[in-house]
Amino acid sequence: MVSTLLTVLAICKLRRSLYLALLAVLAMPASNMAVAASCKGTIYLTFDTGSQSQAELIATTLRRHQIKATFFLANEKTVQTDYSLDMSWAPYWKKLAEDGHAFGSHTFDHVYVVGDLPDGRIAVKPQFGAQAGQTLQWTAQEYCQELRRVDQRFFAMTGKKLDPFWRAPGGKTTHNLLKAGQACAYQHVGWAPAGFSGDELSSEKFSNPMLLKRALNTLKDGDIFMAHMGIWSRKQAWAPENLEPLISGLEQKSFCFATLREHPAYQNLHQQKK
Numbered sequence: 001m002v003s004t005l006l007t008v009l010a011i012c013k014l015r016r017s018l019y020l021a022l023l024a025v026l027a028m029p030a031s032n033m034a035v036a037a038s039c040k041g042t043i044y045l046t047f048d049t050g051s052q053s054q055a056e057l058i059a060t061t062l063r064r065h066q067i068k069a070t071f072f073l074a075n076e077k078t079v080q081t082d083y084s085l086d087m088s089w090a091p092y093w094k095k096l097a098e099d100g101h102a103f104g105s106h107t108f109d110h111v112y113v114v115g116d117l118p119d120g121r122i123a124v125k126p127q128f129g130a131q132a133g134q135t136l137q138w139t140a141q142e143y144c145q146e147l148r149r150v151d152q153r154f155f156a157m158t159g160k161k162l163d164p165f166w167r168a169p170g171g172k173t174t175h176n177l178l179k180a181g182q183a184c185a186y187q188h189v190g191w192a193p194a195g196f197s198g199d200e201l202s203s204e205k206f207s208n209p210m211l212l213k214r215a216l217n218t219l220k221d222g223d224i225f226m227a228h229m230g231i232w233s234r235k236q237a238w239a240p241e242n243l244e245p246l247i248s249g250l251e252q253k254s255f256c257f258a259t260l261r262e263h264p265a266y267q268n269l270h271q272q273k274k
Contacts, residue, residue: 039256041221044263045069045247046191048106048167052078052089053230054239059096065247067257071096071229072167072189073150074106075128079230083128085150090157097158102259105166105186108149112169116176127169143177144184165189165266171226189260194218197227199238208241215242216249224263 047058047069062069073093075085082088085108097103109129117123121137138146151162166186168177173188181188198211219225227238247257260266 038254040254041256042258042262043219043250043255044222044224044260045257046072046167046189046224046226046260048072048169048226048228049074049076049084049110050228051076051230051232052080052084054237054243055092055229057239058229058243059092059099061243061247062101063099065251065257067247068100068102068259069257070102070104070163070189070260072104072106073154073162074110074169075108075150075153076110077128084229085153085157087157093154094158097160100259102163102261103154103160104163104189104260105147105150107146107166107169108153109146110169111143111146113172113174113177116174120176122174122176122180140176140180140183143180144186147181147184147186163261163266165260187266189224189266191226192219192223194220195223195225197225197238197242199227199231199234201234203234203236208236208238211238212242212245212249215246216253219250219255221255222264224260 045062045067049072058069073085075083078084078089080088093103109126109132111124111126114123114125114135117137121139122143123135124138124143125135126132147166154160154162164185164187166181167189171190173190178188194215197215198206201211215225227243229239231238250257
């Protein structure tokens with residue numbers, strides 16, 4: 001009798017779940033339903049701060065396609081002669097946050113790792129800030145403070161906290177560096193081999209058409225794609241010529257886009273932080 005009752009309750013619970021799922025689908029806008037039905041894979045677009053020469057282009061392109069991306073923030077010098085985490089950039093970041101994008105730390109002073117030290121500390125070299133160009137010896141706690149400086153500034157500008165992930169400048173990490181990030185609840189995010197945009201490379205050797213073709217031919221479901229919001233050194237900027245065709249080309253291949261909050265490797269962290 002008890003087992004029969006439990007079976008009936010289980011069936012009722014299953015029917016209720018299916019009913020709620022059906023209601024959610026029916027409540028979804030027709031355009032979203034079409035996208036969900038046709039999606040054959042997900043690409044995770046990510047953008048690191050840089051010269052910010054492409055900042056507005058990136059924001060408007062993402063809005064036009066109604067897709068979300070993830071931004072990794074550092075306080076870098078911009079083409080406007082200010083810095084990307086100055087309060088002058090607050091309206092820009094606040095609008096992106098309101099649009100539903102995700103945000104991670106890229107270290108405040110765009111700090112490159114030099115190597116691990118025998119005593120457990122980390123040799124680092126900031127690109128910006130008061131100690132720019134100097135090789136410093138940091139403890140894990142000091143590195144953690146550097147990651148959190150971005151979070152504090154982002155909250156001051158937007159009223160929102162960063163997501164619990166970070167990206168080391170240049171993507172270079174060491175054992176001690178990863179441990180430092182994990183100790184203060186940040187998980188490092190790299191990118192897929194096919195997800196390297198190449199926007200840092202010489203435009204004479206790696207033209208935009210070449211980079212676009214490579215990305216469209218090799219990106220696959222689950223790949224993290226990385227580009228910058230402007231690079232000083234590249235003569236032929238990547239984003240104006242490649243960003244729109246890349247997104248459109250991937251959409252034509254039935255790829256969808258999501259932030260790292262939805263990525264299988266990071267979504268649990270996001271839920272825990274909430």
